[in-house]
Each structure stands twice: as C-alpha cells, then as structure tokens.
Amino acid sequence: MRLSSSGLHVEVPAGWEARVRRQTPSRPGRPGNAVLHLCTRPMPAERGDFGTGVVDLLGADDLFVSLFEYDREEAGTALFSEHGLPVVRPSEFSPNGTQRPLPGQSGGQWFFTAAGRPFCLFVVLGSHGRRTAGAAKATALLSQLHVEAL
C-alpha cells in the first residue's frame, strides 16, 4: 500500500500501519507541517506525536516511527544541518533515547533537512536487545520513503 500526503510518499510494508496528518498551524496563514506515523502495531487514535500512547503497546519485535516536520525556516540550522534521509545504525539506539523510556525499549532520533524541509526521524524499538534487527527494519522502511519539496 502506498501512502502519499503532505509531500511525503511511502510504500507501507505489509504488517505496518501508517498515518499522516498535518499539524494545526500555530500562526494563521502558515502551512501545517506534516507528521507521519508508522507502526508495526495498530495505533490508537489519541497518541502523541512522538509516540505516547503507542509505544506502551509495542512488543519486543515491534517498531514505531515518527517523521515530524518543523517550520520551514529551521531548514539548514545547526540542528537540521544534515541533508537527506538518515542512515539508521543499531549503535545509535539507546534505552534512554525516547521522550519517556520504557523498560526494554530503545529509541533514536535523527534531525535532517530533506527537499528543503526540516524533520526529525524518531524510531522506537520494542527491544533494545534486538536493535540490530530493528534498525534493519527501519532502514528498509526508510528506503521506501520519499520526501517531496513543497
């Protein structure tokens, strides 16, 4: 299944659920930035942009991925100085690498600019011990993701 919305295009692998939404602009007249969620579990309707309400549901082999877009003028700043979709390595995951660490889980963040749009890629693995496999799944997913300039 292919999901295309808000300039994000992803071929959703079997067994994944994908949701994309536009953030409500904080200031009138601004475009709403995109938030893409992908998870190997069904996601509840009420969930935090960085996974609250979802990550509690992950099993050891599950993944939650959030691609969160920032205001366009942040593109190229020090935090968003990396260009293009990131490469996700197992060594870059940490049990403390989430907004709210949960036992056994692991998380990682990658800030970058793609197609002139600043993003954070946030990946939560159900098991830190299985981060090699988890990172491989995330890498496979990212290979199917394309960011389009708006």
Place this chain on the structure above:
Amino acid sequence: MTRPTSSPTAAAVGALGTRTGSAAGASFAQRAVDGVTSWLAARTSRRGFLVRAGVVGSALAVDPTGYVLRPGTAYASVCGPGAAASAGWTVFCATINKGVNACPPGSLAAGWWKMSGASLCGGDSRYIIDCNATCSHCSTGGSRPGICAKSCQSCSCSTGPKSSCDQRRVCCNDFRYGQCNTQVRQVGAVQCRVVSCTPPWKFEKCSTSPATDQRTVDHNSSELPTRFTAITRRYIALGENGSTLGATVYGELAVKGGRAQRYQHGRISWSSATGAHETEGAVFRRYVAIDAEQGPLGFPVAAKRDVADGRGRAQRFERGWIYSGKQTGAWEVYGKITGRYDALGAAGGVLGFPLSGRTAATGDGGTFQVFQGGRIFTSSGTGTHEVLGSIDARYRVLESARGALGLPTSGATPITGTDGLQQRFEHGRITSSEEHGAYATLGRLGDRWLALGGATGVLGFPIRGMRDLEGVRGHYQRFENGRLCSSPTAGAHWMGRQIEAAYVDRGGEAGRLGFPTADEVVLDDGRLQVAFERGTLTYDPETGEVTG
C-alpha cells in the same frame, strides 16, 4: 504521603451529600475540600492536619472527582499521572530549581509540545517545554546533530527530591523535541520541564511547529501552581515567563484576605475586593520589604503607571502608593502623608519622589518621610505638614522634631511685602529669605521678636540663630537691624545695629554692661539709647559715636 487508611472518600462524599445551606452554592471541589478536611481534622494532630489538608486541598482543586472517587494519594493527584520515576517522564523544573518554573542554569529550552483543553490553563492549551542539559563537558560535538554523548553532558541521571510528589527523572532521557535553540547542534538529556499556558515561542527562542501529547495534560508538580485562578489569568495576560515578572516560584500562597503568587521578579496579589494585580521590579522589592499584603498598604488595586512626566512610576494600593523614581529607589507613601503629598502635586510637585519610608520623628508617635524636595511630618497632635528647602535644611541642623522646635504646625507661608517665608513649629518658627537665609526663633526671644513685628518689624529677618551664652544665664540673637537679648532677670530687649556694635566691643552680655534692661529708645535730641544692667550706651546719629 498516602491517603489515610479508613474511609476519607466515603466520609467526604458523605459530607457532600449532607451539606446544605451556605455550602449549597459552593463548587464541588470546595465542598469536597470541606468534607475531607473535616474528616482529617477529627483524626489527626493539628500540625499533621494542616499539612495533609494543604495537599488534599490542592488535590481536590486539580482533580476533585479523581481524588474523591478513585483510590490513590493526594500527592499523586497534585502531580498528575506518571509522577513516579519508573513511569519514565522527566521532572518539572520547579521541583528541582527552588520552585522556579524556568530552565535552570546549565540547560536550555530544546523543544516543546502542546496539550489542549487544560484545566490548569482555564480550558485553553497548555505547553510543556523541555529544558535539556548543555554539552559543556566536551569542546567538540558528536557525530550527528541532536543529543551529545553522556560523558559530555552537564548533569547526570537522578530523580526528583523525596520532598516532592514529582519523583520524575532528572537528566535521564536523551530526547530532543527540536523546536528550540536549533542553532545549538547538540544538547544533553532533558534536565527538567517548564509549563506554560503561553506558546513557548513567545518567550523562548523556539519555532511554532506544534508537537502534541495530550496524555501529559495533567502532569504537574507540588512546586507549581496547582489551580487556575484569577492570579493565573492575570499572569497569562501579562505573558507569563515572557513578562517582567519572570517565572513562577512555587505555587500560590494563602495570605490574610486573599492569595498571592511569587515570581522571579515580582508578585501577583489577589483579593475579592481588589482583583489580581502585579507588583514587579523595585516596587515589588519594597512591597515585600514592608510585608506585602499584610503591611500598611494592603493589596494593589491597579498596575504601575508613569508619573512626573516619565521620571518615575507609581502604583496604587488599598491604603497608599509606592513611588519609584529613576534615582530614588522605591518607597511607600500612605496614610495622612498621602493626602498632603497629593495636595502638593505628588511626585510631579515640589516634593518630587520619596527618598525613604516612614521614620519615627519623635518618641510619641510622630513620623516623617523624606522626599527629594523636603520632608512631610505627621502626628495626631500637630497635623500633617511639609518642610521644604532652606527651612528644612535649618530644621535638620536643629535636630528636626527631636530638637527645640518640635513638630511643624503649619506649612510655610509667605511674609507679606517681602520675599521671605515663615513656618510655625510647636515651640517656635523658622523664617527664611533669599538674602539672609533661614533661622529659627524660639522661646522668650522668639515671642519678643514677634511682638516687635517679626520679619516686617523693627528688627527684620534673623541673620543668625539664637546663641546661648557661656557663664551667663541668657541668650541673644542677631537680626537684620539689630540684636535681641534675653535673660531671666533682665527680660528680652532689643538694640539697633550701631549700639550693638559698641556693645559687642564692650564684651556684650558677658561684659561689664550686662544684659539690656529696656528696648532701644529715641531721646528727645534724636540720639538712640539702650539701658543695661550696669550702664547705658548712647548713639549719636550726627557724629556716629557711641558713648557710655
């Protein structure tokens, strides 16, 4: 602290079901507080009751139905869900930063998220800002933007203090929300969290992209405000952390007659009669120094405003004002002094800004206050009067109200036909003119001078103060046109300048002539003469000679 073991909930609910009359119009929370605190009062010591009642009150205000109807602790209701370290969330800054709801030193705002429909923000949106540690222990950044290595971070992982119900994690979570300070490539773990009802980009260097996490809407700390009140509403209107008040410091305080909230640089005070008004800066510091709401001024009734063509500011309180000039500091003016100060144009008038608070003027209740242009004295017996300019300078030399003159009994009044002024005091007066300066006249000498017409009489303005005489019982004073001498035996008598000069040459009051026994007289031949205790002096205007 856990909820008492038997059934406070049942007791509270029971109380809710039975209370009528005056409580009928109270909110559910208020009635629940009444019920639970009554139940506690019957089962614990007074001290224990007060501590528990405070927490229970906060819990009921934040989440009344949750606290009364669900098992749990009052502390948990104050701090909201996920307050234990094991829940994984990060502590609030107020919990670890001496009650201050701001990023502590060594951290910076690194991102934020939004929650809607927050009771703590009056039903509007609430924001949480992550304060991440800096990477100050390393000079070079790591491989990718975001979070630096643990070894580089300025703090290490711990939990909130046991004294707080906010037991969440400190400097543990290596996470960055990413909307703030994006010029900083790497930050450390989230040290703590700031809460606000104002969007973060209005007071921090943050962008506007709104991350959301509704499940954290009731997260809070016992070191933060725990209710949405009129004070909160006023603080939001001022811009919260972005206002001149700065961040909240702990939660609201119950004060006699109302409530108050402390901030880094000010205070908001509320009473049902006055509403909520802020004090900040120098005015705030003075207000607190004089016991704030419990002091002589009471609650503020309006915001600070410019006065005296922008040379300073003033704020009105229930019973007076605080004036703050650019070079004068901030001082209160209240009571009867206020009326006199206002009548003289307040800070824009002759007195200018106050330079002190009230000071005791005498040992029996008289007080005074110093202003740029003079002083105001007040007592129940003498009234309230200003003392200005050269008269005030002379009054100070004479030890003011504690000296021989006592307290002023009038303001300064012009002396008809001259450029002079005079002011009355309990025991004398000070007369002032540009040519002769300001001098006091007192006692028998003063009375005699007045009887001679005062400044417009034969002697004119005083040109020196009254002098006591060594070795002789008596005193004298020099005037524009002569000298007035007084002794208990000879009485008070005057002489003109020509005879005065000869008299002084002959040793004056302590000389062989002694004190004058009569005023200077004009003889039939036109000569002037003064009789003394031991002789006379006669002045001949034709020759200019004094004989005797």
